[in-house]
Amino acid sequence: PALASKHEPTHKIDVVAHRGAAGYAPENTMAAFHKGVEMKADYIELDVQMTKDGHLVIIHDNTVDRTTNGTGKVGELTLQELRALDAGSKFNPAFAGERIPTFEEVLDEFHGKTGLLIELKSPELYPGIEEKVAIALRERNMDKPANEKIIVQSFNFESMKTFRQLMPNMPIGVLTSSASDLTDEKLDEFATYANYVNPSQKLVTKQVVERVHARDMDISAWTVRKKEEVKPLLDAGVDDIITDYPDYVPHHTQYR
Ligand code: G3P
Numbered sequence: 001p002a003l004a005s006k007h008e009p010t011h012k013i014d015v016v017a018h019r020g021a022a023g024y025a026p027e028n029t030m031a032a033f034h035k036g037v038e039m040k041a042d043y044i045e046l047d048v049q050m051t052k053d054g055h056l057v058i059i060h061d062n063t064v065d066r067t068t069n070g071t072g073k074v075g076e077l078t079l080q081e082l083r084a085l086d087a088g089s090k091f092n093p094a095f096a097g098e099r100i101p102t103f104e105e106v107l108d109e110f111h112g113k114t115g116l117l118i119e120l121k122s123p124e125l126y127p128g129i130e131e132k133v134a135i136a137l138r139e140r141n142m143d144k145p146a147n148e149k150i151i152v153q154s155f156n157f158e159s160m161k162t163f164r165q166l167m168p169n170m171p172i173g174v175l176t177s178s179a180s181d182l183t184d185e186k187l188d189e190f191a192t193y194a195n196y197v198n199p200s201q202k203l204v205t206k207q208v209v210e211r212v213h214a215r216d217m218d219i220s221a222w223t224v225r226k227k228e229e230v231k232p233l234l235d236a237g238v239d240d241i242i243t244d245y246p247d248y249v250p251h252h253t254q255y256r
Pocket residue numbers: 018045047060119175198222223242
């Protein structure tokens with residue numbers, strides 16, 4: 001039989017390991033990404049920013065203060081300075097020695113092994129970051145993602161429009177935590193360049209899911225950190241659940 005359309009009532013949920021499996025390992029480190037793969041997540045999610053000397057690195061905050069033993073802004077530190085920091089100990093001393101990964105390192109390690117949900121974090125701070133991300137993907141023949149799962153997403157919609165121009169075949173996602181981005185007008189505009197609308201879970205209802213699907217886009221909800229948060233999202237009919245705890249989501253199940 002033909003595969004069920006992803007928008008039919010019964011469909012497979014994709015599980016996304018948020019910042020790697022950030023509930024179980026220090027976020028946005030190789031340890032966390034490996035943990036996500038080990039837990040059989042369909043995707044790992046990662047936040048991309050740029051160093052002072054123009055290298056792409058994987059870190060969520062605009063400063064290194066919360067997740068490492070250093071201080072300062074990502075964009076004011078060189079790659080060498082960032083790589084000297086410990087990105088594991090604050091989560092748990094057992095992870096001492098984990099480093100801030102480079103984007104290229106993550107691509108080389110995980111390309112072909114798991115899906116990649118690549119977030120451009122605060123791209124307005126890093127002029128030209130879209131081109132650099134596109135070059136890194138193109139160098140690895142990842143610009144024709146028909147046979148693998150790759151999505152590029154951001155809260156910055158202008159950045160995603162730019163990315164759509166740079167890489168016409170790449171699935172694009174828009175992130176939002178604001179209900180004002182879910183009006184018919186906004187959704188119509190997203191549909192001109194995006195494939196995913198990815199709202200904070202607090203905004204997700206069956207109606208929102210239906211209105212996104214009606215425009216032939218998918219919807220991924222974030223960030224699940226409690227078991228009881230899963231069922232309402234499944235009931236609403238989301239396509240993907242982004243979670244720090246990949247094992248909280250019934251995996252590879254057809255859900256009705
Ligand atoms: O992938 C969705 C989620 O990562 C967006 O929020 O702040 O965790 O990057 P944040």
